[in-house]
Amino acid sequence: MKVHLIILLFFSLCIWTQDAAYLPSIYGMQGLRISCDTELQLKYVRNYEGSLGFDFIKIPRVLQKPIEVLVVAEKLQLFKNNLIANGINYEVFLEDVGAHIDKQFALEYDERIVNPKNEILKTFPLYNEITLYLESLQNSHSDILQTFTIGKSFENRDIIGVKISSGGSGKPALFIDAGIHAREWIAPTTAIYAIKQLAENASNSYIFDNIDIYIVPCLNPDGYEFTHRNSANRMWRKTRSTKKFSPCVGVDANRNFDFEWMTVGASSNPCSETYAGVTAFSEPETSALRDFLLSKNNTIKVYITFHSYGNFLLHPWGYTEELPTNEPTLRCVADKAENKLSQKRGTHYEIGSSTNVLYAAAGGSDDWAMGVAGIELAYTMELPSQRYGFAAPRSEIIPVGQETFEAIKIFAKYVEGVKCQDL
Secondary structure, three states: OHHHHHHHHHHHHHHHHHHHHOOOOOOOOEEEEEEOOOHHHHHHHHOOOOOOOEEEEEOOOOOOOOEEEEEOHHHHHHHHHHHHHOOOEEEEEEOOHHHHHHHHHHHHHHHHHHOOOOOEOOEOOOHHHHHHHHHHHHHHOOOOEEEEEEEEOOOOOEEEEEEEOOOOOOOOEEEEEEOOOOOOOHHHHHHHHHHHHHHHOHHHHHHHOOOEEEEEOOOOHHHHHHHHHOHHHOOOOOOOOOOOOOOOOOOOHHHOOOOOOOOOOOEOOOOOOOEOOOOOOOOHHHHHHHHHHHHOOOOEEEEEEEEEOOOEEEEOOOOOOOOOOOHHHHHHHHHHHHHHHHHHHOOOOEEEEHHHHOOOOOOOHHHHHHHOOOOOEEEEEEEOOOOOOOOOOHHHHHHHHHHHHHHHHHHHHHHHOOOHHHO
16 A cells, blocks of 8 residues: 555656646746846856756847846846856846736736637637637638648647648748747737738738748647646746656757757757757657648748747758858848838847847757758748737737738748849
8 A cells, every 4th residue: 555655646746747846937037138248258148058947038149239038036146146246237127927927817817708709819819719710711711721730749739720822733832830839929829810811801812822821820739728727837838748757848849850950059958948859850740840841842932930039030040150052032031021011010120040140049940941841941030029028918919910911921922933122
């Protein structure tokens, strides 16, 4: 009897550990904006990169731009003291991440009470709501929209997408995915906004007259659903896969693609936010995307992945400071898209390669899309949410969707064959 009790306690502890002990607490967590005056100071701060309890959002390579990092409560004061001791200036841009997220969760709950039909984009939808909405579009707009699944998630959810097309075969295509990082809720809603405009607004049909558009609005449904369970889970980033002999859950799916995998900006520690997995494509979500993109027989001309946050329009490479040979075209098209979206409400994006603008990170989907799948242009759009961090309020859903849709129009024109100078 005693042995059975010990075994039961052991497995209970393992389950508790997987969902609690290695999930950093958002309560007391702060967002710090750090300014380094010297390379030595920058090097000191970067020594914390990959450490548990430190979630770096921005690590620019130049001194003129601030670093942004989220720090858990138990490591906050010592970190601040060390910054001061090294003459490094900082400011707090999010006073209490937990309090901010709790407020947003309460507002979401209130909206669901007054909006029981859960009309899409009135709130940040649950994954089953996304699926039901896309299926309803297929029923009502079957002449232009078809749903498809690229595969199953670790927890056996269908990873659903839509194809929007005027018909025919072999046409050049634009591919968009979102939500590879679970906590970035504004990314799936931005993809859904684009789907809604393309399917339900007949005046936009010209956009796909001569091209096909594929959109997968939530590539990491397990992680996304986990962030919706309660506010304590809201900052979860990874997939929800489990591993033998490890109490830690999940992989950073955007470090899991087999292109320069694990060379830089990724961790081999299963508990890390940037854990790259035991092997490249270890995750069913990333291997499903790989297989789908390769199945399109080189018809996809532009790949875009929506993330947040930061107002960056990033292109390869993420693993090196060197630029790809087609960098002039990558920059030109991004410039045109940024100019178009900025006309909506004055939002501006910084354009460049991930390594040179934000931080080095190998194994990303955009690098793989261009470097292996042979897609002409690939971009990561870090959507704007500067004031709110990852917990953008629902009031941002439509404005971010509207301005990003203007950029999508430019990318679609390029896919159609319009030269960059004429976009």
